Amino acid sequence: GSxxxxxxAIWDRGGYVAEKWRDxxxxxxxxxxxxxxxxxxxxxxxxxxxxxxxxxxAAGVEPMPEWIEPMTARxxxxxxxxxxxxxxxxxxxVRALALIDRGHLKLIGRNRTDYTAxxxxxxxxxxxxGSTRAIVDGEIVAFDAxxxxxxxxxxxRIHVSGRRAxxxxxxxxxxxxxxxxxxxxxGHDTTGLPYRDRRQLLAELELDGPSWQTPAHREGGGxxxxxxxxxxxxxxxxxxxxxxxxxxGRRSSAWIKVKNTLRQEVxxxxxxxxxxxxxxxxxxxxxxxHDGDELRYVGKVGSGFTAATLDLLTRELAGLRRDSSPFTxxxxxxxxxxxxxxxxxxxxxxxxxxxxxxxxxxxKGLRDDKHPHEVVRE
Numbered sequence: 001g002s003x004x005x006x007x008x009a010i011w012d013r014g015g016y017v018a019e020k021w022r023d024x025x026x027x028x029x030x031x032x033x034x035x036x037x038x039x040x041x042x043x044x045x046x047x048x049x050x051x052x053x054x055x056x057x058a059a060g061v062e063p064m065p066e067w068i069e070p071m072t073a074r075x076x077x078x079x080x081x082x083x084x085x086x087x088x089x090x091x092x093x094v095r096a097l098a099l100i101d102r103g104h105l106k107l108i109g110r111n112r113t114d115y116t117a118x119x120x121x122x123x124x125x126x127x128x129x130g131s132t133r134a135i136v137d138g139e140i141v142a143f144d145a146x147x148x149x150x151x152x153x154x155x156x157r158i159h160v161s162g163r164r165a166x167x168x169x170x171x172x173x174x175x176x177x178x179x180x181x182x183x184x185x186x187g188h189d190t191t192g193l194p195y196r197d198r199r200q201l202l203a204e205l206e207l208d209g210p211s212w213q214t215p216a217h218r219e220g221g222g223x224x225x226x227x228x229x230x231x232x233x234x235x236x237x238x239x240x241x242x243x244x245x246x247x248x249g250r251r252s253s254a255w256i257k258v259k260n261t262l263r264q265e266v267x268x269x270x271x272x273x274x275x276x277x278x279x280x281x282x283x284x285x286x287x288x289x290h291d292g293d294e295l296r297y298v299g300k301v302g303s304g305f306t307a308a309t310l311d312l313l314t315r316e317l318a319g320l321r322r323d324s325s326p327f328t329x330x331x332x333x334x335x336x337x338x339x340x341x342x343x344x345x346x347x348x349x350x351x352x353x354x355x356x357x358x359x360x361x362x363x364k365g366l367r368d369d370k371h372p373h374e375v376v377r378e
Contacts, residue, residue, distance in 0.1 A: 011103070012035050013033055014033055014035070016028045016029060025040065026042075027039070028041075032131075034102045034103060034130060034131040035102070038053070038054045038055040039051055039052065060187070060188075061188075062184075064135070067097075067112060068183050068248050069110075069249035070095055070110055070249075071137075071251075072250070072251045073251070073257040074257070076256040076257070078222045078226065078239065078256075079256060082220050082221070083220045084241060084243070085219075085240060085241055086196065086218065086241075086242050087221065087226075087240075088217045088218075089234060089237060089238075090234070090236045090237055090238050090257055090259070091141050091178050091180075092149040092151045092234075094139065094154065094367070094368075095137075095138075095140075096138065096140050097135055097137055097138075098135070098136040098137075098138060098179070100125065100128075100132070100134045100135070101126075102131050102132075102133060103131075105122065105123055105126030109368070111368070111370065111371050113368060117163075118160065118166060119157070120166065120170050121174050121211045122140075124209055124211065125209065128207060128209055129205065132185075132186060132205070133185075134184060135182075136182055136183070136202070137180060137181035138177055138181070140176075141154065141175065142173055142176075143176065148234060151346065152364060152365060155365040157173060157175055158365070159366070176212060176213060177212040178214075179214045180214075181202065182199075183198075183248075191245060191247075193246075194242065194244065195241060195243070198246065199217055203216075219242065226258055235259055236257060236260045237258050238257050238258070239255070239258060261348055262351065263346060263347070264347055265370055266344070266346075266361075267288050267289065267341045267375050268286070268287055268317070268339060268343040268344070269287065269288050269295060269327055269338060270285075270325075270326075270337050271283065271286055271313075271317055271336070271337055272286065272333070272335060281310045281311070281313070282310065282313060284301055285313070286338075287301055287347070287358075288327055290373060290374075290375055291328075294328035294329070295328060296330070299357040300361075301358070301361045301363050309363070312366070316343060317337075320339040320342060320343070321338070321340075324338060326340065326341045330356075344367045344370045344375055345364075346366075346367055347362060348362045352377075
């Protein structure tokens with residue numbers, strides 16, 4: 001019959017000094033593992049209370065940013081100055097910043113979408129740092145049975161919003177957070193530090209748990225790591241200059257992604273009608289990439305779909321239907337059902353033709369972490 005019956009947890013331990021203790025106001029200075037500082041707790045209306053921090057942050061401590069736009073890599077080949085670069089595996093997942101604030105975790109995608117509720121198995125990442133506050137750059141990944149990152153598996157998690165469905169999928173298709181950079185730590189911006197130093201600070205946080213990890217990078221030896229990723233069927237590597245700073249919002253030549261397979265993000269501008277077994281859905285996606293402000297047609301994608309992705313695409317495109325073509329210049333075949341160019345997909349393909357068309361593209365999944373206007377030919 002007591003309030004709070006059930007399992008209770010101790011959130012913090014430490015000491016406090018009570019400066020004032022009345023029925024309607026308490027002022028105390030806390031010295032805990034997580035909570036430190038002078039606070040006032042005061043009654044407002046009825047039984048409602050508010051809490052207010054009274055002392056300013058320590059000198060030289062910066063407030064934690066709510067957002068830092070991620071730095072991105074350029075497509076290229078292995079750099080000639082191999083020893084001047086660090087190499088990481090290219091993770092086939094969804095980019096996300098982890099904002100960790102005294103036990104609380106917020107996961108924010110590249111387009112500022114809040115992913116926190118979508119991946120409940122990652123919540124423990126917040127408590128892993130205790131009272132430490134940090135902003136970590138990384139990727140949300142789903143692994144297949146062989147331990148390889150699989151964007152196709154992660155697709156099951158990306159467009160789900162119901163609490164029960166999220167909890168069920170967290171058990172059936174668990175995700176992991178892979179950390180690879182540190183942008184802010186304990187009141188200080190670290191983006192101006194060299195990549196080598198940021199990596200060292202990140203390693204010292206020891207972010208390795210049941211659903212999060214900090215894989216080691218390799219200094220030099222890019223060709224060997226790329227060959228190893230090819231042998232395992234992985235997408236490739238990212239080469240990062242060891243002396244480079246973090247450049248928020250820039251696609252920088254200091255980071256080069258080197259791929260074993262050709263992949264391209266595309267904007268969906270419509271579809272061709274389905275036939276036979278697909279009569280109720282769609283035949284192929286009609287896709288393009290941006291050239292400045294203009295969307296250029298680059299081909300049709302007709303394979304790689306599961307029944308679930310066909311259903312999802314059919315529903316999404318039905319709500320985006322439009323009468324006119326969103327493409328400038330070369331147009332898709334007659335009979336195309338056009339759509340507002342708001343959906344971004346990722347495809348794997350064999351090569352670019354001379355006319356600028358994707359040869360043998362295969363659908364790999366939708367991306368909700370990319371804005372359509374970011375999609376250009378790589």
